[in-house]
Amino acid sequence: MVSLFSKFGPNKSEATEVPADGKDERYETSSIESAEKQVGVQKVEAIALTWSQTSLWIAYAGILLMATSTSLESQTTYLYSSYALSGFGYHSLLSTVSIVTGVMYAVVKPPMAKVADVFGRFEAFVFAILLFVIGYIMLAASNSVQTYAGAQVFYAAGSTGLIILQQVFVADTTDLLNRALFSSIPDLPFLWTVWAGPEVGAAVLKGTTWRWGYGMWAIILPVCSLPLLGALFANMLKAKKKGLLPPSKIKQHGFGGFLVKTFWDLDVMGLLLFTAALCLILIPLTLGANATGKWKNPSLIAMMVVGGVCLIAFPFFEMSKKLAPSPLLSLRLLKNRTVLAGTLIAVFYFMAFYQSVFPYFYSYLVVANEQSIVSAGRIVLTFSFTSTVSSIIISFFIKWTGHYKYFVCAGGLIYILGFGLMLRYRVEGSTRAQIVINQVLVGLGGGFLNVPAQLGVQAVVPHQDVAAATALFLTALSVGQAIGSAICGAIWTTNLLPKLNTYLPDEFKPNATEIYSNFVTASSFPSGSPARLAINRAYQETMRLMLIGAVVSAVPIVFLTFFMENVDLKAKELQNTKGRVFGSSGPDADGRVAQEESTVERKQAEA
Known part of the structure; x- marks a missing residue:
């Protein structure tokens, strides 16, 4: 396996030294001023000096084990949301819960990257796992849609x-x-897990309830995280014994000073503004059209107005060095066209995805396409499987060619083609094969887009900004998810119920609201009956509108790909890591690590 990933060795420490003015020619692709390194970054660079080949492979084995747990969890628990919300009588709120989750995905990534930079990678992992466990305990115990939505906040934050x-x-x-x-x-x-997930989910629903389907992950994930946490903790202790870790901020500033500094380092005010802006704008979109005249509700209008004010105020707040000395989102990174284009691609990528595949595609397959629970689950997860395979293959080509841009450009075109075919075949009478082929194309385009675009954003920033750039890209994905969920939620709530009232036979029209609110009820009518045909038609016409929105959202991706810089990834002067890493940095690995170690020790002594 080592042969697949090139030689194990460190990169040049000199390549990560950027002058205060940020104008080092080795970072001329960026033109971004480098910030002072925070404690978490200093910690991970110190830990990097202590990695051995064995301990680093153990850490990656831990990453794989943890990812297996979270992957299987995500492939099963999404099945339960339709049943949980239907049990509460609120199936139509799927998109609202998706928005809450998407907003949390967006707002948590920057502060979690901040936690990693301010406190350290190990501490941030422990914090995320704790939030994950709390979320699943709450989900398993929820007895109302309000508690369920609140639990999604903790789960999404941890996940x-x-x-x-x-x-x-x-x-x-x-x-x-x-x-x-x-x-x-x-x-x-x-x-x-893409194949095992639906089987596990169906078995859980058959043998017990959705509550245990959620609750068991509060036990499984912490156990699976032990190898990674153990490797990080052990090497942190090694770095501490060698005196490589930065001094404690509590000892430097005192407990009160530490709290104040942490408040500004985490940019708590910026986090609140960002969260308020997304929640207050997007959530009302899925609630406002649930009933005739609901948009006249002044509270919903007030929410959107306040959210708009927060959204306008947020970038001004973040760019103020006095109000946000350590901004939540490093908007200065957007001065670079590659970072800007990459983050916009991420927004439109998930905006289109969440208007087509999630959150209502599964319900559509069960109801309108009359698929079984397992079959519908597998079709929905075809995207995950295809995008994973294609991203792995593309990663080898990137390593071989040393460039990523070609694949991002190709991915944009394939992505649009997939959505176009989805629009063509999302009609009554489409076969399972036609639907699966559409999902394969969308997944193929997604695999070409996601990993290469993220790599492009990371490639043009120094090490201090790698976590911030990664957070910016992944936050853009989540913003796209929230916007896409809001759009499809608005389409769903505006169109499905009126269409059911129009198409249902007269004797079933009094049941329209129940059918609209519970997809299990909608799928319970006999196949081919007048009521089922009317329900299927309402679902299909509503999904068609969502897919039109998905195609429109995917179009800008093609144009944005041309603005990304075609960075030569083989250029060693662009490497932005320190210490012992996986890479082709030459045969003198131990000598370079020793040199970096002595440099850190000298700086510690001078401090």
Whole structure:
């Protein structure tokens, strides 16, 4: 396996030394001023000096084990949401819950990257796992849609925290040429869990309830995280014994000073503004059209107005050095056209995806296409499988060619083609094969887009900004998810119920609201009956409108790909990691690590 990933060795420490003015020619692709390194970055660079080949492979084995757990969890628990919300009588709120989750995915990534930079990678992993466990305990115990939605906040915070921290860890321990390949490791489990997930989910629903389906992951994930946490903790202790770790901020500033500094370092005010902006704008879109005249509700209008004000105020707040000395989102990174284009691609990528595949595609397959639970689950997860396979293959090509841009450009075209065919075949009478082929094309385009675009964003920033750039890219994905969920939620709530009232036979029209609110009820009518045909037609016409929105959202991706810089990933002067990493940095690995170690010790002594 080592032969697949090139030689194990460190990168040049000199390549990561950027002058205060940020104008070092070795970072001329960026033109971004480098910030002072925070404690978490200093910690991980110190830990990088203590990695052995064995301990680093153990850490990656831990990443794979943790990813297997979270992957199987995501492939099963999404099945339960339709049943949980239908049990509460709120199936139509699927998109609202998806928005809440998407907003949390968006707002948690930057502060989680901040936690990793301010406190350390190990501490951030522990914090994310704790949030994940709390979320699943709450989901399993929820007895109302309000508690369920609140639990999604904790779950989404922990889940997305693990996602970004895995990618930050990969960026810390690989050079640019190998990073795309290693970035695919957390996605590898999708190759097998995508098929096992629906079976496990169906077995849980058959043998017990959706509550245990959620609750069991509060036990499984912490156990699976032990190898990675153990490797990080052991090497942190090694770095501490060698005196390589930075001094404690509590000892430096006192407990009160530490709290104040942490408040500003985490940009708590910026986090609140960002969260309020997304929640107050997007959530009302799925609630406002549930009943005639609901948009006249002044509270919903007030929410959107306040959200708009927060959204306008957010970038001004973040760009103020006095109000946000350590901004939540490093908007200065957007001065670089590659970072800007990459983050916009991420927004439109998930915006289109969440108007077509999630959150209503599964319900559509069960109701309108009359698929079984297992069959519908497998069709929905075809995207995950295909995108994982294609991203792994593309990662090898990136390593071989040393370039990523070609694949991003191709991915944009394939992505649009997939959505176009989905629009063509999302009609009554389409076969399972036609629907699966559409999902394969969309997944293929997604695999070409996601990992290479993220690599492009990371390639043009110094090490201090790698976590921030990764957070910016992944946050853009989540913003796209939230916007896409809001659009499809608005389409769903505006169109489905009126269409049911129009098409249902007269004797079933009094049941229209119940059918609209519970997809289990909608799928219970006999196949071919007048009521079922009317329900299927309402579902199909509503899905068609969502797919039109998906195609429109995917079009800008093609144009944005041309603005990304075609970076030569083989250029050693662009490498933005320190210490012992996976990469092709030459035969004198131990000598370079020793040189970096002595440099750190000298700086510690001077301090």
